[in-house]
Amino acid sequence: MTTPGSPGTELSAHLRFGGIVLDQGSGGSYDHIDPATGHLNAVVPLGGREEIDRAAKSAAAAFVEWSSWAPTARREALLRLSQLITEHEDEFVTIAARENGTPVATGPRLCEIARDWIGYYAGWADKLEGQVSRSFASGGELTYSQPEPFGVIGVIITWNVPLISLCMKAVPALAAGNTVLIKPSELTPFTPDLFARLCVEAGIPEGVVNCVPGNAEAGDALVAHPLVQKITFTGGPATARKIMATCAANLKPSVMELGGKSASVIFPDADLDIAAKNTVYLGLGALSGQGCLIGSRVLVHESVYDEVVAKLIATAEQLTIGNPTDPATRFGPVINSVACERILGIVERAARDGAHIALGGERLGGEFAGGSYVAPTIVTGVDPTSELAQTELFGPVLSVIRFSEEDEALEIANGTAFGLAAYLHTRDITRALRMVDKLEAGSVYVNGAKTTPAHSPFGGRGESGFGREGGRVGIDEFVRPKTVSIASLA
Secondary structure (H helix, E strand, O other): OOOOOOOOOOOOOOEEEEEEEEEOOOEEEEEEEEEOOEEEEEEEOOHHHHHHHHHHHHHHHHHHHOOOOHHHHHHHHHHHHHHHHHHHHHHHHHHHHHOOOOOOOOOHHHHHHHHHHHHHHHHHHHOOOOOOOOOOOOOOOEEEEEEEEEOOEEEOOOOOOHHHHHHHHHHHHHHHHOOOEOOOOOOHHHHHHHHHHHHHOOOOOOOOEEEEOOOOOHHHHHHHHOEEEEEEEOOOOOHHHHHHHHHOOEEEEEEEOOOOOEEEOOOOOOOOHHHHHHHHHHHHEEEEEEEEOOOOOEEHHHHHHHHHHHHHHHHOOOOOOOOOOOOOEEEOOOOOOOHHHHHHHHHHHHHOOOOOOEEEEOOOHHOOOOOOOOEEEEEOOOOOHHHHHHHOOOOOEEEEEEEEHHHHHHHOOOOOOOOOEEEEEEEOOOHHHHHHOOOOOOOOEEEEOOOOOOOEEEOHHHHHHHOOOOOOHHHHOEEEEEEEEEEEOO
16 A cells, blocks of 8 residues: 655646636635545636626637538547647646546546547547438429537536546537537536646637536536537436426436446356456446446356455455555545545445445545545445445445346346446356346446447436437437428429
């Protein structure tokens, strides 16, 4: 283990819209605390209704120019943005370590994923096409459709991977010719601030990308603003319902990328070492369990249950806990002290109800006492209907559940309100395909397959939301077809 270090270099965030950069806003301010040390990182200015209104008007004005750009010009500007992210990778990595505890060892991979998404959607900018439809009985009438951007897109992102979230949402919106008004979480305002600055440096006109960090007041104002034509949101179901209510009142479309409580199903014919490694590194090690995609419910066949539990524990014990700014660290803090209390409270209640804490289940003290560190935690004997098995913890906790038959595994895997992802570990491809057809999830990953590639649709069902990011459908979310019919005058 390494010792949490000093506060490090100064961080700052701003309100950016239409070429204006403000150091204070009508929404007050937020004391941003380093989750690894407990030290103050910066006082973050928060926008309110006033700044949201100004930013929306800036975005609407900029839309006239940006939507008229040649698609190839938008493509080249986005490719320059990708190059700038490469040039500023060290800065992005350092910011992520300070603002949400992402280890610097993980940061370059997140930048790589972000660049993949930018490159993919930059390539779509000049490939959006309409369709010509003509009937021989139409008397010569010509009918065709053309894709058009919406206008101003409201982008509300969460705090766990802000750079990737921006590239999944804002970049396809920009490629399609929209302008964006970004409301980042006050927990991670520094990455979006740098992203917005680099957009201008890449040659994207002022006002096309606007960034106003804020709290619920700013979010409410953004969703309700009449100039904002569509909302794309990443977050939890409770907030999503509030956003959808406002969207419904204004007949405004939205994309909802919400949470998950994904199952990782391990059959006895799987490579158990690989299954344990994949499950621990994604479910515990990746961002300390703070991800919507993680397979936090581990369903293990009874014949290999004890063996798999032992491998999970042994793998988790190898995670290097430390300050995220230390290159040796592979496991950092959760976002804040409130998250620590929430996560451990659910674990403690599960233990009182009969589950067994096989590893962890505590907040780390000693050299880590100043930060928000929850020990890597594995809980066995978990009731699949319990709070622990049904609640998205967003923390480093694996709930291990025993099953005996394939149908039982399916019933447990599908037995939540969420439907974002599922993981299968088996050498039997017939079984895998059979399970894929019956799993109620937006994505299924078999034997450690890659997650969220830019070329593939990503999204969920149920309380995991609707709409898709990634692939052709990801940019189709940001255009709407206009049908044109021309009668023959001959």
